[in-house]
Amino acid sequence: MSDAAAAFIAELKRWRDVRGFSQTALAKAVGYTPSYVSKVESGQQRPSMEFAAEADTQLQAGGAIRRAFRELMAEGQEASPSRPSVPADQHTTSLIVEHEDTSLHYDGHVYRATQRRRIYNDSADPITQYLIRISVDRHPGDPERSNQLYRANPLTWEEIDLSASVGDEPITWQVRYDRDAFKELWLLFENDEGRYPLYPGESAWLEYSYTVSDEKWGTWFQRAVRLPTKRLSVALDFPAELAPTVWGTETTMTAMGGPFRNPIQATTTGDRRVFSWSTDDPPLHARYRLEWKFRHQSTKETTLTPTADTASARMQSVGIVQEGDPILTSPARLFSLPDEAEDARRVVAELHSAADRAATQHPFGKGMGIAAPQIGINRAAAIVRTPEGEAITLFNPRIIEESGDFDEQYEGCLSFFDVRGMVPRPLAISVEHTDIDGHQQITIFERGHARLVAHEVDHLHGLLYRAKMRPGVEPIPVSEYRGTGSQWSYESRRS
Structure with a gap:
């Protein structure tokens, strides 16, 4: 698949996700079959001009899909016999990353990312360029909100202040894609004074740095392993006065996302708090995502500002969204599975990471659950951890049947943890939900498990347990x- 074809597919999928369209819904809107859309997105079918134009209109992409289609058509003309294409060095050579080391420095207003890669040319041809992407997302999990931000205030080359070098030589670059929220470019191993190709069997340090303000940079940083890599390391350098807390999740092609396998190390030197992490021989296509919260800053920014010694404040400090945030009273957006399986895995990994952090603040004898909106992600996913140690994952859940028997017991909610409420719940519920492969499931939950699951399903429909309490x-x-x-008591109750 060519680069332009991959870019078109990525743009189409991105706008489908933004607008909440499944492949079937898009096909119906544009007047094509679902099979056609599926083949276009898998690279088996070259899109028509009419399809691209109609998809751009229906998805309200503002011309982005049309532009990607024009670039696809231009690539086809460049590769035609009348205009022979020039093969890119990167396509005819292979690289090994001996060490990738990334540092992110935050001064309280601006992030400066510096990425250093020790690259080895494991081919028979010299390498003269290297493809990089600078991508930002201020509101992960809420693409519509992010797109509104970047449409109104796009990322600019002036603010990025990009610099790059290979060895000790500063180098230039050639822009490939210039979008509101990301830039893609070739770093060229040359400058006005000479050229510095990396010859077969040679190694060199490639370094580049760029700047983004915190108005456009979300509180996360991700590394994806796209080349064979021997060692990967990351350091996050924050002002200590912000009381930062950092966690990480990893996702591979063969495993659902989960916490880092080895711990993040933290040190304080003067007024800086530095978090460092590394791993050896990461698998290809693995993704390592670090996230953080500034406890002092978040207390000011949220609607609810509990005092520092309350239960709600402790949950807030580990990244739980508190009552008063509109995301808690809005229905969560459904997943289109299996198309969005990668996003779904990432959200589940973040939920487990949040649950681990919450468990350091409180003993959960009854079990616990957490829904994606409670960590600021407007997607229909939740997890439940039972008192017996079972982990339940729910995508797009809805209760389709309730038993006639109810009981009333106290519940707590991580999003307003300073109180407990007496909530009536059915003793058994049937829940329809979707698995990661897109298959519909119906699961019956009883007693305490039913209470835990019902609480999280309510969250995904924009309901807090206060709405379920009896009047008065x-x-x-x-x-x-x-x-x-x-645990909740059921010994004297009938199921």
Whole structure:
């Protein structure tokens, strides 16, 4: 598949995701069959001009899909017999990354990323260029909000202040794609004074740095392994006064996302707090994502500003969205599975990471659950951890049947954890949900498991447990609650 074809497919999928269209929904909107859309996105079918134009209109892409189509057509003309194409060095050579080391420095307003790669030419041809991408997302999990931000205030070359070098020589670059939220370019191993190809069997350090303000940079940084790599290391350098906390998730082609296999190390020197992490021999196509929260800063920014010694403040400090944020009262956007399997795995990994952090703040004797909106991601995913140690993952869940028997017990919510509320729930529920491969499932949950699952399903429909309490009943302060650390009692209840 050519670069232009891959770029067109990526643009089409991106706007489908932004607008919440499945392949079938897009096909219906543009007047083509679902099979045609599927073949276009898999690279088996070259798109027509009419399809590209109609998809751009229906997805409200503002011309982005049309531009990607024109670049695809231009590539085809360049590769025609009348205009022979010039093969890119990167396509005819192979590289091994002996060490990739990335550092991210934040001064309280601006991020400066520096990426250094020790690259080895494992081919028979000299290498004269290297493809890089600078991509930002201020609101991961909420593409519409991010796109509105970057359409109104796009990432510019002036603010990026890009610099690059190979060995000790500064080098130039050639822009390939210039989008509102990402830039893709070839680093050229040359400058006005000479050329510096990397010959077969040679190694050299390739370095580049760029700057992005925190108004456009989200609190995450991801490394994807696209070349054989022997060692990968990352350092995040933050002001200590912001009281940063950092966690990481990794996703591979063969495994659902989960926490880093080895811990992130943290040190404080003067007024800086540095978090460092590394791994050896990462598998191809693995993705390593670091995320962070600034506890001092987040207390100011959220609607709810609990005092530092409350249960809600502790949950807030580990990244749990608090009551008052609109995301908690809005229905979460459904996943289109298996098309969005990679996104779904990433969200689940982030949910487990958040659950691990919450578990350091409180004993969860009844089990616990957390829904994607509670970590700022407007997608229909939730996890439940039962008291027995079982992990339940739910995508697009909805309760389709309830038992006639109910009971009423106290519940807590991570998003307003200073109180406990007496909530009536059915003793058994049937939940329809989707697995990662797109298959519909129906699972029956009973008693405590039913209560945990129902609580999270409510979150994904924009409901907090207050809405389920009986009229006139109010939550009690957690200081008055006597059930912390124990399971719900069902011994004397009929199922």
